[in-house]
Amino acid sequence: MTTIEPATASPPRRNFADSLRGWLPKLVLAPSFAVILLFVYGFILWTVYLSFTNSRILPVYKLVGFDAYVRLWSQPNWYMAMKNLAIFGVLYIGICISIGLGLAILMDQRIRAEGILRPIFLYPMALSFVVTGTAWKWFLNPGLGIENTMHNLGWESFKFDWLVNPDMAIYTVVIAGVWQASGFVMAMFLAGLRGIDGEIIKAAQIDGAPLTKIYRRIIIPMLRPVFLSAFIVLAHMAIKSYDLVIALTGGGPGNATELPSTFMYSYTFTRSQMAVGSASAVMMLMGITAIIVPYLYSELREKR
Amino acid sequence: MSGAVQETVSGGSAKTARVVIYGLLILLAAIYLLPLYVMLTTSLKSLDEIRGGDMLSLPSSPSIAAWTKAWGEACIGVTCTGIKGYFWNSIKMVVPAVIISTLLGALNGYVLTKWRFPGHKIIFGMMLFACFIPFQAVLIPMARMLGMMGIANTTTGLVFVHVIYGLGFTTLFFRNYYEAFPDELIKAAMMDGAGFFRIFWRILLPTSGPIIVVTVIYQFTNIWNDFLFGVSFSSGGSSPMTVALNNLVASSTGVKEYNVDMAAAVFAALPTLFVYIVAGRYFVRGLMAGAVKG
Numbered sequence: 001m002t003t004i005e006p007a008t009a010s011p012p013r014r015n016f017a018d019s020l021r022g023w024l025p026k027l028v029l030a031p032s033f034a035v036i037l038l039f040v041y042g043f044i045l046w047t048v049y050l051s052f053t054n055s056r057i058l059p060v061y062k063l064v065g066f067d068a069y070v071r072l073w074s075q076p077n078w079y080m081a082m083k084n085l086a087i088f089g090v091l092y093i094g095i096c097i098s099i100g101l102g103l104a105i106l107m108d109q110r111i112r113a114e115g116i117l118r119p120i121f122l123y124p125m126a127l128s129f130v131v132t133g134t135a136w137k138w139f140l141n142p143g144l145g146i147e148n149t150m151h152n153l154g155w156e157s158f159k160f161d162w163l164v165n166p167d168m169a170i171y172t173v174v175i176a177g178v179w180q181a182s183g184f185v186m187a188m189f190l191a192g193l194r195g196i197d198g199e200i201i202k203a204a205q206i207d208g209a210p211l212t213k214i215y216r217r218i219i220i221p222m223l224r225p226v227f228l229s230a231f232i233v234l235a236h237m238a239i240k241s242y243d244l245v246i247a248l249t250g251g252g253p254g255n256a257t258e259l260p261s262t263f264m265y266s267y268t269f270t271r272s273q274m275a276v277g278s279a280s281a282v283m284m285l286m287g288i289t290a291i292i293v294p295y296l297y298s299e300l301r302e303k304r
Numbered sequence: 305m306s307g308a309v310q311e312t313v314s315g316g317s318a319k320t321a322r323v324v325i326y327g328l329l330i331l332l333a334a335i336y337l338l339p340l341y342v343m344l345t346t347s348l349k350s351l352d353e354i355r356g357g358d359m360l361s362l363p364s365s366p367s368i369a370a371w372t373k374a375w376g377e378a379c380i381g382v383t384c385t386g387i388k389g390y391f392w393n394s395i396k397m398v399v400p401a402v403i404i405s406t407l408l409g410a411l412n413g414y415v416l417t418k419w420r421f422p423g424h425k426i427i428f429g430m431m432l433f434a435c436f437i438p439f440q441a442v443l444i445p446m447a448r449m450l451g452m453m454g455i456a457n458t459t460t461g462l463v464f465v466h467v468i469y470g471l472g473f474t475t476l477f478f479r480n481y482y483e484a485f486p487d488e489l490i491k492a493a494m495m496d497g498a499g500f501f502r503i504f505w506r507i508l509l510p511t512s513g514p515i516i517v518v519t520v521i522y523q524f525t526n527i528w529n530d531f532l533f534g535v536s537f538s539s540g541g542s543s544p545m546t547v548a549l550n551n552l553v554a555s556s557t558g559v560k561e562y563n564v565d566m567a568a569a570v571f572a573a574l575p576t577l578f579v580y581i582v583a584g585r586y587f588v589r590g591l592m593a594g595a596v597k598g
Contacts, residue, residue, distance in 0.1 A: 024500045025419030028411050032471050033427055039449075039468045040434040043442035050444060059448065103332065109325050119584055120333045123340070126580035126587065127573050128529035130546040134553050134569040135339045138346065138562060145359055152358045179339065187588055240438050243531035247550055264440040269536070274444060281440040292436045300429055 044285065051278035059274060068275035078280065080255050081263040084170050088259065089238040091174045092181075096234055097227065099178065100185025105215065107186065108193045118190075121183035129180070133247025136176040137163065166256035169249050173241075173257055176248055181237065185230050192226035193219070232295050239287050260284050343573075347371060347566040354562050370563035374571060378564050380551050381540065387568050389541060390548035394528060394575075396459050397544055401466040402523045408467070409474020409519060410512065414504050416475070417482040418490050428479065435472035442469075443536055450537055457542050465537060466527045473526075474519050477593055481515040482508060514586070521583055522590035525576050545572050 054064045072078050103121060107114055124132060139145050142161040150158035162168035196219060204214050242261035249257040251266070260280055268277030342359055348366040349357070357364075376386040416428050446465060447456070455461035485508065493503050534544040543551070549572045553565045580587050 021499065025415040026421060028500075029415045029427070032408050032412050032475070033431070035468055036431055036434050036471060039446070040437060040442065041430070043445040043449075044437070046445040047441050047443075059444070103329075106325055106329055109322075111325070111329065117329055117333055119580075120336055122584070122588065123577065123580060124336065125591065126525060126576045128531065128546050128549075128576070130529075130531050130550050131569045131573045132339075134549060134565060135343045137553070138566060139339050139342055139359070141562075144354065144562070149359050179336065183336065184591060188592065191592065236436055243546070246531070246535075247553070250554065261438070261440060264443075265532075265536075268444060278444060281438065281443070284438040285441040288436060288438050292433065296429065296432055296436075300425065300432075 047278050047281055047285075051275060051282050053275050055274035055278070057272040057274065068279040071273075072276050072279045072283070075276070077255055077258055077263060078260075081258045081260045081280075084257060084259055085238070087170055088174055088177070088241070089235065091171070092177050092238050093231060093234040095174065095178045096182045096185045097230055099182040100230065101189050101220075101223075103182070103186040104189030104193055107190055118187070121186055123183070124180040125184045127180065129241075129243035130247040132176055132180050133244050136172065136179070137248050140172055140175075163249065164253055166253050169253060169256045173245055173248055177238075177241065177244060180244075181234065185234070188226050188230050188233075189223060192223045196222055228295075232291060235291050236288060239284060239291075260287075343566050343569055347374075347563055347570055349563055351559070351561060351563060370561070370567040371570075373561075374552075374564045374567035378552055378561075378568065379555065380548050381555070383541070387545065387548050387552065387571060390543055390545045391571060393459060393538075393542060394545040397462045397466065398524055398527050401463045401470065401527050402520055404463070405467045405470040405474045405523055406516065406519050408471060409476075410478045410509070410516070411504070412471070412475040413478025413480075413482050414508055416479045417485070418487070418503075418508075419500070428475070431472045431475050433472075434469070435476065439469065439532055443532075447536060456537065457539050459538075459542060461537055462533060462544065465533050466530070469533075470523050470527065474523065477515055477519045477522070477590070478512070480593065481512065485511070514589075517583065517586045518590040518593065521579055521586050522593075524579060525587070525590075528576055 049061070049063075050059055051068050052063050052065060053060050054062075054067055107117065111117065140160065140163045141147075142164055145160075147158060147160045150160070162172045200218065201214060204218055209217075240261060241259060242265065245251060245257050245259055245262055251258050251262045260283065264277050264280040264284065267273040267280065345361075345363055346354060346359070347370050348363040348368070350365075350367065350369070353364060374386060375388050375391075377384060378386050380387065380390070412431070416424055450456040450461045450465070453461075453464075455464060489507060490503060493507055498506070529546060530544070531546045531550065534547040535550070538544065538547065549568050552568050
């Protein structure tokens with residue numbers, strides 16, 4: 001490609017080289033795009049197709065209509081999964097954003113040790129969810145964990161059995177999830193705060209507005225794009241959450257911490273209900289699409 | 305721009321405010337560090353001390369017995385050879401997957417910014433959406449496909465899967481980076497007769513250091529930490545580290561050895577924590593680029 005053609009090159013060769021040159025970029029991109037087309041979009045269609053069959057342990061390709069969806073929506077387990085996703089999603093997103101914003105505002109007050117503190121809030125994000133789940137499973141262990149520590153400190157009546165209490169187990173997933181992701185939300189807000197023009201705030205201060213009012217009325221409204229990004233990222237993570245639940249509670253006790261992701265996996269691979277599993281995967285995909293597509297669309301549009 | 309907000313109050317109350325802010329931050333930092341602290345100290349204690357003592361106390365006689373056991377002797381399923389084999393499985397999976405997906409991402413980003421053609425936006429949009437799909441929607445077909453290709457339950461299969469589902473992100477990173485690269489320089493090089501690959505190797509790649517670091521760290525962390533693909537597409541001795549850790553912790557046979565569990569968790573966390581400590585700045589940049597698109 002890099003050799004300069006001699007001036008005597010015959011016209012047809014030149015045309016061939018030119019058209020190759022024109023095609024080369026597309027040829028380079030083609031394998032990646034083909035792979036995405038097949039392994040993402042093709043596979044999604046394949047899964048959608050399977051959800052309209054009555055596949056059990058192995059895929060069968062005879063269509064039976066909406067049977068799998070009817071069965072999916074008549075499963076108490078699926079309702080449990082949806083209910084848990086609602087509880088987990090709302091609390092996880094809400095608490096992560098609150099703590100993230102709070103931490104970012106505190107960190108923005110000309111903190112001297114920012115270089116030390118910031119990595120501390122953010123390091124859980126580098127860990128695998130399985131490690132986080134393992135660590136918190138031990139930390140919240142009803143016999144030997146935090147409960148025991150409180151007893152040793154003299155608080156004999158302290159009881160913390162959420163990990164084994166079906167009514168409370170989902171909240172342990174929230175705690176561990178917030179611990180992992182809130183530092184990242186802080187970093188997002190901090191970047192947003194650093195991008196705000198200081199002159200606007202100075203002007204407000206000259207007008208005599210108190211600090212809390214400046215934050216409430218000026219700064220936080222200016223962070224709207226960050227709220228949106230944080231919401232998208234967290235909602236997306238909440239729907240996909242799988243590893244954390246498996247490592248922390250294994251979906252239990254019973255089905256107390258079942259989420260759509262764990263439901264899909266167990267129905268597909270261990271309960272031999274592949275069609276129902278596929279139907280649940282399609283529901284998850286629809287959930288994520290509803291959140292991501294409008295966002296991506298607006299982001300790509302703005303750019304040009 | 306640090307501290308855009310000036311304190312309006314002065315004297316004593318400003319000082320109290322500072323104390324409260326620092327106090328809060330230090331308290332929160334301690335809470336964030338606690339699980340790591342407990343994980344490390346537990347891994348250095350004996351089982352007797354764990355059962356009789358306090359979770360928060362320092363080990364009375366620190367020992368790395370649990371570490372050596374987790375690494376070489378702990379039982380995962382029916383084999384009792386520790387997690388070392390699975391650790392290497394993860395390495396063998398991560399290294400090629402990161403290299404291939406980064407290289408392809410760089411080329412894709414280059415084409416999508418400097419060799420635009422009609423429809424480039426749609427192609428990029430489709431690649432971008434692929435980053436965000438729930439992988440449950442491709443799990444069953446992929447399991448069949450890996451079987452058909454004869455690479456089910458192999459590290460090769462996992463490399464293949466991670467390259468495919470990492471492509472969207474690597475392309476996104478390089479596309480956004482090359483977008484800012486001046487087109488004039490590319491045009492000048494073309495005038496001088498430089499071709500597609502020559503421009504890439506000689507002009508773009510030498511300036512791509514930072515984004516290569518960001519992409520490699522992002523991919524390394526994501527692939528190392530993956531669990532879903534590992535548990536779906538591998539079994540027994542071919543599993544990656546995260547799956548082995550989960551199996552070790554979840555196994556209910558015999559005495560529960562919390563110290564060994566924690567030591568194994570530390571092993572699983574070490575590589576990514578190391579990268580985070582060495583190159584935290586780039587790690588954060590990758591996270592942000594993955595979160596704030598466009």
